[in-house]
Amino acid sequence: YSQALNFDAEMAFWSCLLSLFLWLRVSLTAGEWSAEMPKSVVGLSGSCVVIPCTFSYPANGKTYTEFTGVWYKGYYELTVYHTDTSKISDAFQGRTSLTGDLRQNDCSLKISSLSSSDTGPFMFRIEIKDLDKFTYDQNKTSVTVNETPEIPVVSVEEEVTSVKPVTATCAVFHSCPSDLPRVSWNHNGTHSSLSQPQNPGHLRLTLYTLTFTPSREDHNKHLSCSAEYKVKTVTNYKTLKVKCNNPPANSYQWFSSNGILLGNKHTHRLERVSRHTEAMSCTAINTEGKNSSGPRKINVLCK
Structure with missing residues (x-):
């Protein structure tokens, strides 16, 4: 009878010790670094x-x-x-x-x-x-x-016919959720945008839509969109290269804010950039017409 009591006491001791170990393990796991x-x-x-x-x-x-x-x-x-x-x-x-x-x-x-x-x-x-x-x-x-963003992709799901409203989608990849790219179309219409869930390790995707009613004048016209990303902040007196991100074009033109032609290449080089550097715009020209980014100011960090 005494041996049975000792056995029961020993079993109770090890059971309590095991319970304490499991409690400590759970507590540490629940609040670990x-x-x-x-x-x-x-x-x-x-x-x-x-x-x-x-x-x-x-x-x-x-x-x-x-x-x-x-x-x-x-x-x-x-x-x-x-x-x-x-x-x-x-x-x-x-x-x-x-x-x-x-x-x-x-x-x-x-x-x-x-x-x-x-x-x-x-x-x-x-x-x-x-x-x-x-x-x-x-x-x-x-x-x-x-170094360079992907070219926006335009798609139209439904068949395009005159008098019937149509919605076109411009898929734009970017990486800055607080400063979305500015998208412009070469056609008038109603605009909207919707950001897609981000996949880890990939660029973010935002879909920009354009809704309009086609007319006979739109027959065989090329529908395109262009994405303008925020110009990076640069240190004053540095050389900067800026690229025209409009749709694929045969030629390009760079203009100052007062209309002076600055260059005619896809990439424009600016020497000794400072906070006094004027706003500029780029225009892409192809067989379907031309599209301008509008004047944009470069953010300059003075040191």
Whole structure:
């Protein structure tokens, strides 16, 4: 009888110990240091890109309110973003921001004025007052920078007949959700747009539509759209090349804001750009007619 009691007591001890182990394991798993971000994102040169990011930490039922978020390029090589902006590396000064709230576990990073030098892996670090600091170095996002955007694609689903309204769609790829491309058509009509869900590692897609009623004059006419992306911010007194992103054309013309012809090539070269540089426009000319971008001012960062 005594042996049976000892056996039951021993079994109860190990059962309690096992229960305690399982409880500790669940508690640690529920509040561990972890982060979610895509393995890669793609951005357009001169535009912006957003790295979606969420993180968790072992709060253990406590509430913390003071967070310091830090993003690095490579393995601590450059400080891409810091809550204390004075600690951001010169190469990223004025170009980065968080799109979410660290108190809501959102560490998403926005990088503006992308260039080819921005390619590479990026990682996030959190510093929580009265708790701890942690670098999520097992979760890195690789950024790829495309130099030129893809040519917009126009499609019309239904058969086009006169007197019957028709809707055309212009598919435009971009990388900056806060600054969508401006689309223009070579035909009058009613405009609308709809952004599509983003696939990780791919450019974003926005569909622009044009609804109009064809007439006899539209017979055999070429319907096209052009996308204008925000011009990148450049440092004053630098040389800048700008490209006309209108539909494929036989010739091009560049004009200053007062109508002076500046050039006639697809790409126009500007010397010693400054904040005094005038707005300009490009016009694409083909057998169907011509299309102008309208005057655009270049954003210049003075240093």
